[in-house]
Amino acid sequence: MTIPQRIRDFADELTEIRRDLHAHPELGFQEVRTSGIVATELTRLGLDVTTGIGKTGVVGVLRGNRPGKTIGLRADMDALPIHEQTNLPFASKTPGVMHACGHDAHTTMLLGAARYLAETRDFAGTAVFIFQPAEEGLGGARAMIAEGLFDRFPCDEIYGLHNSPFHAMDEIGVKKGAAMAGANFFDIHITGKGAHAAMPEASIDPIIIASDLVGQIQAVVARNVPSSERIVVSVTQIHAGAAYNVIPETAQLAGTVRYFNRDLAGKVTERMQALCDAAALAHGCEVRLDMRNVFDVLENNAELSQAMIDVAATLVGEKATEKTDAVMGSEDFADMLQVVPGAYCTVGHGSGIAVHNPGFTFDDATLPLGAALMARMVETRGAA
Numbered sequence: 207m208t209i210p211q212r213i214r215d216f217a218d219e220l221t222e223i224r225r226d227l228h229a230h231p232e233l234g235f236q237e238v239r240t241s242g243i244v245a246t247e248l249t250r251l252g253l254d255v256t257t258g259i260g261k262t263g264v265v266g267v268l269r270g271n272r273p274g275k276t277i278g279l280r281a282d283m284d285a286l287p288i289h290e291q292t293n294l295p296f297a298s299k300t301p302g303v304m305h306a307c308g309h310d311a312h313t314t315m316l317l318g319a320a321r322y323l324a325e326t327r328d329f330a331g332t333a334v335f336i337f338q339p340a341e342e343g344l345g346g347a348r349a350m351i352a353e354g355l356f357d358r359f360p361c362d363e364i365y366g367l368h369n370s371p372f373h374a375m376d377e378i379g380v381k382k383g384a385a386m387a388g389a390n391f392f393d394i395h396i397t398g399k400g401a402h403a404a405m406p407e408a409s410i411d412p413i414i415i416a417s418d419l420v421g422q423i424q425a426v427v428a429r430n431v432p433s434s435e436r437i438v439v440s441v442t443q444i445h446a447g448a449a450y451n452v453i454p455e456t457a458q459l460a461g462t463v464r465y466f467n468r469d470l471a472g473k474v475t476e477r478m479q480a481l482c483d484a485a486a487l488a489h490g491c492e493v494r495l496d497m498r499n500v501f502d503v504l505e506n507n508a509e510l511s512q513a514m515i516d517v518a519a520t521l522v523g524e525k526a527t528e529k530t531d532a533v534m535g536s537e538d539f540a541d542m543l544q545v546v547p548g549a550y551c552t553v554g555h556g557s558g559i560a561v562h563n564p565g566f567t568f569d570d571a572t573l574p575l576g577a578a579l580m581a582r583m584v585e586t587r588g589a590a
Contacts, residue, residue: 380518415491
């Protein structure tokens with residue numbers, strides 16, 4: 207692995223930053239402390255810094271020593287509502303909130319890239335460092351775009367990365383084209399008729415209706431979508447009742463649809479709406495479906511994906527690979543890629559513990575590689 211010596215020299219400082227962020231996680235649109243640290247560090251490095259884009263987003267701009275393209279680099283900052291169970295000395299100090307997806311590492315890597323480029327200042331064009339809030343299903347990318355991110359900071363290309371616990375240490379992978387699924391979130395609100403649990407005949411039981419719908423919804427894909435297509439419907443929440451002796455008035459289901467084919471996702475929504483309408487008619491109650499798009503399909507530009515693979519190969523050699531399989535997970539960097547062409551890669555650290563798990567850990571030895579990759583994308587593509 208070939209990491210610039212200058213980055214190696216401040217690797218310990220990157221570890222300190224990452225562990226501090228890990229110990230103080232913040233949920234989406236609440237990243238006040240995190241964005242403050244980011245803004246302070248970028249200002250110290252001499253970048254032009256803008257805060258408050260998408261509420262807690264931060265953008266830093268650094269100009270090279272000769273004309274060239276404007277290259278955007280993006281990292282996410284938010285944590286998850288998970289109680290950490292790692293017992294690390296720098297574990298979360300905030301009960302119920304944890305960096306279980308490694309966004310603390312992504313933020314640190316991008317700060318490392320900014321530091322390296324600010325100290326060397328040997329690149330063409332302009333680097334735009336985008337620190338995004340609220341990636342975890344809250345629409346942080348769309349919020350920044352809606353507030354003029356790319357109007358105020360136009361980019362010719364944009365790049366991002368995500369850690370991967372299931373890839374070998376230092377392995378960098380890029381999937382050309384559709385790489386990650388789009389995502390819809392849904393809520394189903396059922397309003398029946400409450401009654402005493404000893405007199406169920408006086409009720410319209412929303413729990414029975416909800417239970418029936420769970421089975422019917424889980425069968426939508428199996429019986430309505432060609433088996434060659436990749437689409438997933440998952441009911442992930444059921445909320446109803448608060449007492450042992452009361453049949454509640456209402457119940458709520460919630461979940462997600464993951465897809466690569468937007469038309470099929472639309473057909474799934476239509477089928478779910480039909481099931482809800484049928485349940486309402488059959489039971490004489492109200493069943494309301496709220497389906498909303500949260501992430502678009504993440505589509506990597508083929509040419510720029512190859513450029514990212516080529517740059518990664520200068521750092522990790524044969525461990526830079528073209529991935530062949532798209533994943534059903536989603537990522538709202540997809541929305542930025544709908545506006546600016548670019549690519550998104552994974553950087554392995556081999557922990558083997560899944561993201562969004564209370565025992566998730568990250569290997570800090572990977573920080574210099576992520577910083578080097580992002581910095582080298584600017585050095586390479588700014589002059590392309």
